[in-house]
Amino acid sequence: MSQQFELYLTCPKSLEGLLLEEARGLGLEEAREQVAAVRGQASMETAYRLCLWSRLANRVLLVMARFPLSNAEELYQGVHAIDWHEHLLPSGSLAVEFSGRGAGxxxxxxxALKVKDAIVDKLRTAQGERPSVDKLNPDLRVHLRLERGEAIVSLDLSGHSLHQRGYRLQQGAAPLKENLAAAVLxxxxxxQLAAEGAALSDPMCGVGTxxxxAGLMAADIAPNLRRQQWGFTHWLGHVPALWQKLHEEAQARAxxxxxxxxxxxxxxEADPRLITPARNxxxxxxxxxxxxxxxxELATFEPRPDQGQHGLLVCNPPYGERLGDEASLLYLYQHLGERLRQSCLGWQAAIFTGAPELGKRMGLRSHKQYALFNGALPCKLLLMRIEPEQFVTSARPAENMPPLAGESNTAARLAEGGQMFANRLQKNLKTLGKWAKKAGVECYRLYDADMPEYALAIDLYRDWVHVQEYAAPRSxxxxKAQTxxxxxxxxxxVALGIPSERVVIKRRERQAGTRQYERQAAQGQFMEVTEGGVRLLVNLTDYLDTGLFLDHRPMRLRIQQEAAGKRFLNLFCYTATATVHAAKGGARSTTSVDxxxxxxxxxxxxxxxxxxxxxxxxxxxxxxxxxxxxxxxxELIFIDPPTFSNSKRMExxxxxxxxxxxxxxxxxxxxxxGGTLYFSNNFRKFQLDDSLQQRYAVEEISAQTLDADFARNPKIHRAWRLRTR
Incomplete structure (x- = not known):
């Protein structure tokens, strides 16, 4: 009977069950799960086979010794007692990895230093020759793990992590590790589908992991067949003939x-920069x-090779890391669901996502969900059958609700809350749209937390929608807020009949210091709009604000009407839109400070x-x-200061x-x-100091500086006119 060894296979968290099943199939005996690992007994042949064929493991560790541990000296002595001459030459190199805490x-x-010293001292020759340390490509990589008062010393047979198959020298911004990709499949x-001759497609494939x-599985290719360097390559216990036999068998199968x-x-893949790396x-x-x-692009994605063949659609859509990613990601998931329903009938789908709440927006029910981790990020794998009975139908009663703007038979399916919100938007659009058209206003506020549970401000900039989400209270x-x-x-x-790619979302929080001016993105997309006969540039994507405060529209028009022949001063001028209006009104000169x-x-x-x-x-x-x-x-001054500012440039x-x-x-x-000063700010709790009334002629004009689009929110700002007595 061949010698049996204790093996310890590590894996990403949440893959233990799959790895256990795989390892048993490859010959691991007495196998059992641990956290992010599987333990068992195996011959050297099985150990080699696991290195070559495991699609899920990170490392294959061969346990060399176990001993109780209560202090650092016992650690040194226990490691030193191992006969390292059976494993490494004094002229060789080693690396030590140490995990766990305890025993002081x-x-x-x-x-790790204690373990290294014990090994080196054991192998040191009378001439002083001793192994060197090579952390990148050692002849022997040793692991020591502390576990409940016991030291477990292991030899790493795999060398570099087994997920590093060697084919992915070029990768995208957020690639899946190869063993996690294998677990998803x-x-x-x-x-099983591959054995039946099914097709497979990934509409957002990145660099193709x-x-x-999937191809390696379908073609019966060992995932690490092409690896040249192993952790056992220079190990003195290595059996080259046995390894060669297994490697040749794998080559024949491939x-x-x-x-x-x-x-x-x-x-x-939509990004042309990833096509060549993926093909390589x-x-x-x-x-x-x-x-x-x-x-x-996803919109043109047609996965089916023919009408009769079944298959699997698998993908890992982006998760979103920046504030404001919610809109683009929501529409991406909605479009993905639409493409599945239209083009993949009879197929199965596997969507691996770090944003499972977005997966629910695809209009398809998942029949199974698996919790997985992508590194430290909790994720879900949603499995779906693309059949009409799995489609999520609209909750909107057709008999008492009018069709929504831009709605078609395949329109996005809205939840009950979304339907109520859409109705409110349409109601506002009907009223404010008429006012804006009559007043010649291109940019206006359509919705401002009219329904408290939907704490958003929604502005129309011609045929673009700018959404600001007010930060939800901690209560x-x-x-629920995300839903x-x-x-x-x-x-x-759906409600506004505007393409989803023209919806931009930002989260509104208190901004201080340089954060007021920091970029949210770097798209550099400026759009020209008109207001009161002047042309202004807005940017909906790159900054927290767009460059145009819509609530100050009446104030800017007032300044334009009063500026003729005057010297105008604009303090905290921002993008100087009020200055442009003053110049349009015939100001003799303008000075803008920011x-x-x-x-x-x-x-x-x-x-x-x-x-x-x-x-x-x-x-x-x-x-x-x-x-x-x-x-x-x-003769004319306008001041609209921030509530707070603590930039490094100011004292x-x-x-x-x-x-x-x-x-x-x-x-x-x-x-x-005889001049006029206009003072405005949007601090809700602001109180003008009474002493100013004693020195100047002060008149509050807040109500006169609000247009119809801000009538629902009269506290958006307060404004005063000051003159000398």
Whole structure:
């Protein structure tokens, strides 16, 4: 009977059950699960077979010794007692990996050092020769794990992690590890489907990992057949003849598998930059005749090779990491569901996602779900049958609800909450659309938390929708808030008849310091809009704000009407839209001050877009400091400060409630006789200091500075007119 060894197979968390089944099939005996691992007994032949054929394991560790441990000295002595001459030459190299804590060893580096010293001291020759340390490609990689007062010393037979098959030298931004991709395919039943001659397609294939793993399974190719370097290659206990026999058997199976007619395995990727890397990976895996990749958008995805063949659609859609990704991802999942329902009838689908709540928006019921981890990120694998009885139908009663704008027979299916939200949007659009058309307004607020449970502000910028999600209070269940957000996002394009790719979402939170000016994205997409006869640039994607405060529209038009022949000063000018209106109204000169170079550059573009350059000065600086040094005189001043600002470029922190008296006194000192100063801010709790009434003629004009689109939210800002007495 061949010698039996204890083996310890590691794997990603959540794959233990699958690995247990696989390892038993490859010959592991007395196998049992542990956290992120499987243990069992095996011959050296089985150990080699696991290295070669395991699609799920990270490492195959051969246990060399176990001993009780209570302190660092016992660690040294226990490792030193092993006969290392049977495993490594004194001239060889080693690496030590140490895990676990206890027995007074709380530092893994210290533990690894103790293990290394014990091995080196054991092998040191009389001439002083001793093994060297090579962390990258050692002759022997040793693992020591502390587990409930016991030290377990193991030899790593695999070397580099087994998920590193060697074919993926080029990868995308967020690739799946190869063994996790294999687990997704096994859970989806691909090995059985492949045996039946089924097809497979991935509409968002990236660099092709899922496709390649599927091809390796279908062609019966050992996942690590092409690996050249192993953890046992220079181990003195290695049995080359036994390994050679198993390797030749695997090569023969691969040759026989590749000689069969290839299955229909196809991938599609929208990003042209990934096509060549994906094809190179496929070539390195030896699957050029089996796996094909094409460039294509999801909207044009047609997976079926013919009407009669069944198959599996598998994909790993993006999860979204930035605030504001919700809209694009929701519509991506909706479109994916639509393509499945239209083009994959009779197929099965496996959607691996880190955003399972988005998976529910595909309009398909999953008959099975598996919890998996992608690194530390909890994910779900959703398995679906693409059959009409699995389609999620609309919850909207047809008899008492009018058709939604842009709705068709295949329109997005809305949940009850989404339907209510869509109805409100349509109601608002009917009323405000008429007003906007009559007033010649292109950009306006359509919805502003009208329904408290849907805490959004929705603005129309011509045929684009800008959505701001107000941060939910801590008392609101985050999952419920997320569900409502997704309901609303699903409703917006349906209710407004606007393509989903023209919906942009951002999350509204208190912004301080440089965060006020930080980019949210870097798309650089500026759009020109008109207002009161001036042209202005807005950017819906890159910054928290768009470059145009819609609630100040009446104030800007008032400034345009009053600016003729006057010197105009715009403090905290932002993108200087009020300045452009003043110039349009015939201002003799304008001066605009802001701390942000980004916004002043934007202001310069707004002025140039309207043909204004001369007599229009842009100043970068702290407004309070600038006012204290300025000696100019102005007949018209506009001040719309932030609630707080603590940029590195300014001294101290600006607080509008605390500092507004000083700000207004400094500004009024620059106001010419008979001039007007307009002061506005959007701090809900703001109170104008009573002492200002004693020094200046002060009139609150808030109600006069709100248009119909902000009538539902009269607290959006408050405004005053100040004049000298």
């Amino acid at each position: 060893i709380d530092n893994t580096h210290f533990g 096994i859970r989806a039943g691909w090995p 899922l496709l390649i793993e 040759q026989a598998g590749l000689a069969k007619p290839p299955l229909w395995i196809r991938g599609y 990976n496929i070539e390195r895996a030896g699957l050029a005749d089996w796996v094909k990749i094409y460039q294509g 609101i269940d985050p999952e 409502r957000l997704l309901d609303a996002l699903a409703a917006i394009p 701390l942000s170079k980004t916004y002043l550059d934007w202001a310069r573009r707004n002025l140039a877009l309207n043909g204004f350059s001369e007599r229009h000065r842009l100043e970068q600086g702290d407004v309070m400091h600038w006012l204290a040094e300025d000696r100019g005189e102005y 101290g922190v600006f607080d509008v409630q605390r500092d507004h008296v000083q700000l207004l006194d400094l500004a009024m000192a620059r106001l010419a006789a």
